[in-house]
Amino acid sequence: MTWFILISLILVGVILVLTEIIFVPGTTLIGILGLLFSVAGIYYGFLAFGNELGWWILATTFTVNFALLFYGFHSGVWTKFALKDAITSRSFDDRLLGLEKGQEGKAVSDIKPIGKAEFGDLIYEVKSDSGFIRVGSTVFITKLEDNKIIVKS
Template identity: 45%
Template sequence: MLLDWITVISLIGIGLLLVVVELIFVPGTTVVGILGFILTAIGIWIGYAALGTNTGHVILATTVLVAGIAFFYSFRSDSWTRFALKEQNRSRVNEDEQHTLTVGQEGTTVSALRPQGTALFTERHYQVQTRSEFLAPNTPIRIVKLDQNKIIVEAIS
């Protein structure tokens, strides 16, 4: 009888914890929430089967009450804000590494430019783009415009 109570309480407790974790940390319907619901249902079912109908009703009512209080407290209070991501990443790729390229400098494409790809200038690889044209690998190119971190190139004819 004590083992039945321990089993019921642990299944329902773990199940409710998984459902709360799914609601707060893993939004959407996922395996965590489904597993939590299943464990809670199994705990209630074992309460009915092993402890009787009247005790099963009490377990069901208590589980619904505890779940409602847990969900209300989880969303109402600021207890979950310490787990939430509050910082934003506003940096850009290669922002701290300024290039020393100039307009008119020549290089070759390393990958196909469709219209973006990789090019080689002074033994260094750079992300470049064309003005909506396709360039095959190993094509000689020239820089026509430098706009912040964008390097616009064209094929050398």
């Protein structure tokens, strides 16, 4: 039973430290708990088995922890958990494709100062630089900038 308690304390400590490194880096609480469990296991080993075996338990625990961390980082096991992809797309990249300055369209909603207008067969959100524009009015594109369509009637 003494060995079971000793191994359980040290094993829980190792698992908590690995959890800190892999899943929740930077929280430090789980890592500190892992270290406390490992220290408690080593202390329990000193109490239960005396100094000579206690030093062996300390050395073994330190060696196993170091070997697991070294193997994990050196072999690339942790890269399976790492996010390697990056989002490179942007929203509305092709929104202004086919539109040009001076193009004529029709307001399909009141534009006060933002509303909707139809250019060709597509409806776009537009902004008026000349104030209120009634639905059904003819509008012209004055500016195309920063994915915004600026119109006037």
